[in-house]
Amino acid sequence: xxxxxxxxxxxxxxxxxxxxxxxxxxxxxxxxxxxxxxxxxxxxxxxxxxxxxxxxxxxxxxxxxxxxxxxxxxxxxxxxxxxxxxxxxxxxxxxxxxxxxxxxxxxxxxxxxxxxxxxxxxxxxxxxxxxxxxxxxxxxxxxxxxxxxxxxxxxxxxxxxxxxxxxxxxxxxxxxxxxxxxxxxxxxxxxxxxxxxxxxxxxxxxx
Amino acid sequence: xxxxxxxxxxxxxxxxxxxxxxxxxxxxxxxxxxxxxxxxxxxxxxxxxxxxxxxxxxxxxxxxxxxxxxxx
Numbered sequence: 001x002x003x004x005x006x007x008x009x010x011x012x013x014x015x016x017x018x019x020x021x022x023x024x025x026x027x028x029x030x031x032x033x034x035x036x037x038x039x040x041x042x043x044x045x046x047x048x049x050x051x052x053x054x055x056x057x058x059x060x061x062x063x064x065x066x067x068x069x070x071x072x073x074x075x076x077x078x079x080x081x082x083x084x085x086x087x088x089x090x091x092x093x094x095x096x097x098x099x100x101x102x103x104x105x106x107x108x109x110x111x112x113x114x115x116x117x118x119x120x121x122x123x124x125x126x127x128x129x130x131x132x133x134x135x136x137x138x139x140x141x142x143x144x145x146x147x148x149x150x151x152x153x154x155x156x157x158x159x160x161x162x163x164x165x166x167x168x169x170x171x172x173x174x175x176x177x178x179x180x181x182x183x184x185x186x187x188x189x190x191x192x193x194x195x196x197x198x199x200x201x202x203x204x205x206x207x
Numbered sequence: 208x209x210x211x212x213x214x215x216x217x218x219x220x221x222x223x224x225x226x227x228x229x230x231x232x233x234x235x236x237x238x239x240x241x242x243x244x245x246x247x248x249x250x251x252x253x254x255x256x257x258x259x260x261x262x263x264x265x266x267x268x269x270x271x272x273x274x275x276x277x278x279x
Contacts, residue, residue, distance in 0.1 A: 075248075085243070126242055146261060146264035153268075171269075
Protein backbone atom coordinates (compact mmCIF):
# COMPACT_ATOMS: atom_id res chain seq x y z
CA UNK A 1 0.00 0.00 0.00
CA UNK A 2 1.36 3.36 -1.04
CA UNK A 3 1.94 5.82 1.79
CA UNK A 4 1.68 9.34 0.42
CA UNK A 5 4.31 11.87 1.49
CA UNK A 6 5.74 15.20 0.42
CA UNK A 7 9.46 15.91 0.38
CA UNK A 8 11.00 19.31 -0.27
CA UNK A 9 14.62 19.47 -1.34
CA UNK A 10 15.96 22.80 0.01
CA UNK A 11 19.08 22.45 -2.21
CA UNK A 12 16.91 22.65 -5.30
CA UNK A 13 14.03 24.98 -4.45
CA UNK A 14 14.51 28.26 -6.33
CA UNK A 15 11.52 30.08 -4.80
CA UNK A 16 9.72 30.30 -8.13
CA UNK A 17 6.34 29.77 -6.44
CA UNK A 18 5.27 27.47 -9.27
CA UNK A 19 3.89 25.04 -6.68
CA UNK A 20 1.82 27.76 -5.05
CA UNK A 21 0.41 28.84 -8.40
CA UNK A 22 -0.29 25.26 -9.49
CA UNK A 23 -2.13 24.59 -6.24
CA UNK A 24 -4.21 27.76 -6.39
CA UNK A 25 -5.12 27.16 -10.02
CA UNK A 26 -5.87 23.44 -9.73
CA UNK A 27 -7.99 23.73 -6.62
CA UNK A 28 -9.50 27.15 -7.23
CA UNK A 29 -8.35 28.25 -3.78
CA UNK A 30 -10.07 31.46 -2.64
CA UNK A 31 -8.34 34.77 -1.99
CA UNK A 32 -6.54 34.92 1.33
CA UNK A 33 -6.03 31.16 1.51
CA UNK A 34 -2.73 29.55 0.56
CA UNK A 35 -2.70 25.80 0.88
CA UNK A 36 0.98 25.86 -0.08
CA UNK A 37 3.57 28.59 0.27
CA UNK A 38 7.30 29.01 -0.17
CA UNK A 39 9.30 30.05 2.87
CA UNK A 40 12.80 31.49 2.41
CA UNK A 41 15.31 31.50 5.23
CA UNK A 42 18.07 34.14 5.25
CA UNK A 43 16.44 35.82 2.27
CA UNK A 44 18.83 37.90 0.22
CA UNK A 45 21.94 36.55 1.88
CA UNK A 46 24.39 34.12 0.29
CA UNK A 47 23.31 30.58 1.03
CA UNK A 48 19.63 31.38 1.46
CA UNK A 49 17.36 28.36 1.48
CA UNK A 50 13.77 28.07 0.32
CA UNK A 51 11.27 25.41 1.25
CA UNK A 52 7.80 24.75 -0.07
CA UNK A 53 5.44 24.19 2.87
CA UNK A 54 1.95 22.72 3.03
CA UNK A 55 0.17 20.04 5.00
CA UNK A 56 2.63 17.15 5.32
CA UNK A 57 -0.12 14.59 6.05
CA UNK A 58 1.61 13.59 9.28
CA UNK A 59 1.67 10.01 10.50
CA UNK A 60 0.39 11.12 13.90
CA UNK A 61 -1.37 14.30 12.90
CA UNK A 62 -1.76 16.83 15.75
CA UNK A 63 -4.73 18.46 13.98
CA UNK A 64 -6.65 15.19 14.24
CA UNK A 65 -5.85 14.94 17.93
CA UNK A 66 -7.10 18.42 18.87
CA UNK A 67 -10.20 18.73 16.67
CA UNK A 68 -13.18 19.12 19.03
CA UNK A 69 -15.67 17.84 16.45
CA UNK A 70 -13.46 15.01 15.10
CA UNK A 71 -13.85 16.07 11.49
CA UNK A 72 -10.44 14.68 10.41
CA UNK A 73 -9.76 11.27 8.96
CA UNK A 74 -6.78 9.53 7.42
CA UNK A 75 -7.22 7.54 4.23
CA UNK A 76 -5.62 4.14 3.67
CA UNK A 77 -2.93 5.93 1.61
CA UNK A 78 -2.01 8.13 4.57
CA UNK A 79 -3.64 11.35 3.36
CA UNK A 80 -5.13 13.47 6.15
CA UNK A 81 -8.46 14.95 5.08
CA UNK A 82 -11.40 16.58 6.81
CA UNK A 83 -15.14 16.97 6.46
CA UNK A 84 -15.99 20.64 5.93
CA UNK A 85 -19.64 20.01 6.78
CA UNK A 86 -18.56 19.24 10.34
CA UNK A 87 -15.79 21.83 10.77
CA UNK A 88 -16.77 24.69 13.05
CA UNK A 89 -13.74 26.86 12.21
CA UNK A 90 -12.50 26.94 15.80
CA UNK A 91 -8.85 27.17 14.74
CA UNK A 92 -7.47 24.58 17.18
CA UNK A 93 -5.88 22.66 14.29
CA UNK A 94 -4.06 25.81 13.22
CA UNK A 95 -2.46 26.14 16.64
CA UNK A 96 -1.57 22.45 16.76
CA UNK A 97 -0.08 22.15 13.28
CA UNK A 98 3.75 22.46 13.23
CA UNK A 99 3.61 23.54 9.57
CA UNK A 100 0.89 26.19 9.77
CA UNK A 101 -1.08 24.28 7.18
CA UNK A 102 -4.71 24.93 8.19
CA UNK A 103 -6.06 28.09 6.59
CA UNK A 104 -9.27 29.95 7.32
CA UNK A 105 -11.12 32.02 4.76
CA UNK A 106 -12.74 35.15 6.07
CA UNK A 107 -16.42 34.27 6.22
CA UNK A 108 -17.96 37.55 7.27
CA UNK A 109 -17.49 40.83 9.04
CA UNK A 110 -15.18 41.33 12.03
CA UNK A 111 -12.66 38.70 10.84
CA UNK A 112 -15.09 35.83 11.35
CA UNK A 113 -13.37 32.58 10.40
CA UNK A 114 -14.88 30.23 7.86
CA UNK A 115 -14.38 26.51 7.66
CA UNK A 116 -10.80 25.29 7.67
CA UNK A 117 -9.11 24.73 4.34
CA UNK A 118 -5.87 22.86 3.78
CA UNK A 119 -3.90 20.82 1.29
CA UNK A 120 -5.73 17.61 0.40
CA UNK A 121 -2.80 16.00 -1.46
CA UNK A 122 -5.12 16.63 -4.42
CA UNK A 123 -7.34 13.85 -3.06
CA UNK A 124 -10.59 15.81 -2.72
CA UNK A 125 -12.70 15.03 0.31
CA UNK A 126 -15.68 13.06 1.58
CA UNK A 127 -17.93 13.77 -1.38
CA UNK A 128 -18.53 11.85 -4.59
CA UNK A 129 -15.19 11.64 -6.42
CA UNK A 130 -14.67 14.39 -9.00
CA UNK A 131 -18.16 15.81 -8.42
CA UNK A 132 -18.89 19.54 -8.55
CA UNK A 133 -19.66 19.45 -4.83
CA UNK A 134 -16.25 17.92 -4.05
CA UNK A 135 -14.46 20.46 -6.21
CA UNK A 136 -16.31 23.37 -4.61
CA UNK A 137 -15.48 22.28 -1.08
CA UNK A 138 -12.11 20.58 -1.37
CA UNK A 139 -10.70 21.17 -4.84
CA UNK A 140 -9.47 18.69 -7.43
CA UNK A 141 -9.27 14.95 -6.88
CA UNK A 142 -6.25 14.06 -8.99
CA UNK A 143 -5.37 11.02 -6.92
CA UNK A 144 -8.51 9.21 -8.05
CA UNK A 145 -7.38 9.87 -11.64
CA UNK A 146 -4.02 8.22 -10.97
CA UNK A 147 -2.20 11.55 -10.81
CA UNK A 148 -0.07 13.12 -8.10
CA UNK A 149 -0.56 16.56 -6.51
CA UNK A 150 -0.27 19.37 -9.03
CA UNK A 151 2.36 21.23 -6.97
CA UNK A 152 4.84 18.34 -7.08
CA UNK A 153 4.17 17.47 -10.70
CA UNK A 154 4.50 21.13 -11.71
CA UNK A 155 7.78 21.76 -9.84
CA UNK A 156 10.31 22.84 -12.45
CA UNK A 157 13.44 21.80 -10.53
CA UNK A 158 11.77 18.76 -8.95
CA UNK A 159 12.62 20.17 -5.53
CA UNK A 160 9.16 19.23 -4.37
CA UNK A 161 8.53 15.52 -4.58
CA UNK A 162 5.19 13.93 -3.79
CA UNK A 163 3.89 10.39 -3.90
CA UNK A 164 4.60 7.03 -2.33
CA UNK A 165 7.00 7.71 0.56
CA UNK A 166 9.32 4.81 -0.28
CA UNK A 167 9.74 5.85 -3.91
CA UNK A 168 10.17 9.53 -3.01
CA UNK A 169 12.82 8.66 -0.41
CA UNK A 170 14.61 6.50 -2.99
CA UNK A 171 14.68 9.33 -5.52
CA UNK A 172 16.05 11.68 -2.88
CA UNK A 173 18.65 9.18 -1.71
CA UNK A 174 19.93 8.75 -5.26
CA UNK A 175 20.06 12.51 -5.66
CA UNK A 176 22.02 13.06 -2.44
CA UNK A 177 24.51 10.35 -3.40
CA UNK A 178 25.10 11.99 -6.78
CA UNK A 179 25.65 15.49 -5.43
CA UNK A 180 27.26 14.43 -2.15
CA UNK A 181 25.51 16.94 0.09
CA UNK A 182 22.16 18.20 1.34
CA UNK A 183 20.81 15.03 2.91
CA UNK A 184 18.69 16.86 5.49
CA UNK A 185 15.04 16.41 4.65
CA UNK A 186 13.17 19.35 6.04
CA UNK A 187 10.09 18.51 8.11
CA UNK A 188 10.21 14.73 7.81
CA UNK A 189 11.19 14.15 11.43
CA UNK A 190 8.30 16.34 12.60
CA UNK A 191 5.75 14.87 10.21
CA UNK A 192 6.67 11.21 10.06
CA UNK A 193 8.82 10.69 13.17
CA UNK A 194 12.58 10.59 13.62
CA UNK A 195 14.48 7.81 11.80
CA UNK A 196 14.04 4.62 13.77
CA UNK A 197 10.76 5.82 15.23
CA UNK A 198 8.88 5.85 11.98
CA UNK A 199 6.01 3.48 11.88
CA UNK A 200 3.33 3.10 9.28
CA UNK A 201 0.19 5.01 10.15
CA UNK A 202 -2.67 2.76 11.15
CA UNK A 203 -5.54 3.20 8.69
CA UNK A 204 -8.62 4.64 10.31
CA UNK A 205 -11.76 2.56 10.17
CA UNK A 206 -14.27 4.26 7.99
CA UNK A 207 -17.50 5.07 9.83
CA UNK B 208 -67.85 30.96 8.81
CA UNK B 209 -64.98 31.58 6.39
CA UNK B 210 -62.95 33.22 9.13
CA UNK B 211 -63.42 30.18 11.33
CA UNK B 212 -62.30 27.82 8.55
CA UNK B 213 -59.23 29.93 7.81
CA UNK B 214 -58.39 30.16 11.51
CA UNK B 215 -58.86 26.41 11.92
CA UNK B 216 -56.66 25.71 8.88
CA UNK B 217 -53.98 27.99 10.28
CA UNK B 218 -54.10 26.26 13.65
CA UNK B 219 -53.86 22.82 12.00
CA UNK B 220 -50.97 23.97 9.77
CA UNK B 221 -49.10 25.44 12.72
CA UNK B 222 -49.80 22.42 14.87
CA UNK B 223 -48.58 19.96 12.27
CA UNK B 224 -45.49 22.03 11.49
CA UNK B 225 -43.84 20.58 14.57
CA UNK B 226 -44.20 17.05 13.16
CA UNK B 227 -41.67 17.87 10.42
CA UNK B 228 -38.98 18.74 12.91
CA UNK B 229 -36.04 16.37 12.84
CA UNK B 230 -34.10 15.45 15.97
CA UNK B 231 -30.98 17.58 16.27
CA UNK B 232 -29.14 15.92 19.14
CA UNK B 233 -25.51 15.28 18.33
CA UNK B 234 -24.07 11.88 19.12
CA UNK B 235 -20.39 12.48 19.68
CA UNK B 236 -18.01 9.55 19.92
CA UNK B 237 -14.83 11.28 21.02
CA UNK B 238 -11.72 10.37 19.05
CA UNK B 239 -13.62 8.78 16.20
CA UNK B 240 -14.20 10.41 12.82
CA UNK B 241 -17.71 11.84 12.80
CA UNK B 242 -18.03 12.91 9.17
CA UNK B 243 -19.19 11.33 5.97
CA UNK B 244 -17.39 8.23 4.68
CA UNK B 245 -15.03 8.67 1.73
CA UNK B 246 -14.36 6.30 -1.13
CA UNK B 247 -10.94 4.94 -2.04
CA UNK B 248 -9.19 6.66 -4.97
CA UNK B 249 -9.27 3.45 -7.03
CA UNK B 250 -13.08 3.35 -6.78
CA UNK B 251 -13.17 5.90 -9.59
CA UNK B 252 -14.40 5.40 -13.18
CA UNK B 253 -10.76 5.45 -14.36
CA UNK B 254 -9.75 2.44 -12.27
CA UNK B 255 -13.07 0.74 -11.56
CA UNK B 256 -12.06 -0.49 -8.11
CA UNK B 257 -8.78 -2.06 -9.28
CA UNK B 258 -6.41 -1.12 -6.48
CA UNK B 259 -3.34 -2.80 -8.02
CA UNK B 260 -3.82 -0.87 -11.25
CA UNK B 261 -4.13 2.41 -9.36
CA UNK B 262 -0.99 1.69 -7.34
CA UNK B 263 0.93 0.91 -10.53
CA UNK B 264 -0.20 4.21 -12.05
CA UNK B 265 0.84 6.14 -8.93
CA UNK B 266 4.21 4.36 -8.74
CA UNK B 267 4.91 5.18 -12.39
CA UNK B 268 3.87 8.76 -11.87
CA UNK B 269 6.08 9.06 -8.77
CA UNK B 270 9.04 7.64 -10.68
CA UNK B 271 8.49 10.31 -13.36
CA UNK B 272 9.83 12.79 -10.79
CA UNK B 273 13.19 11.08 -10.90
CA UNK B 274 15.10 12.79 -13.68
CA UNK B 275 18.05 10.40 -13.28
CA UNK B 276 15.90 7.62 -14.73
CA UNK B 277 14.37 9.92 -17.35
CA UNK B 278 17.61 11.17 -18.89
CA UNK B 279 19.57 7.93 -18.98
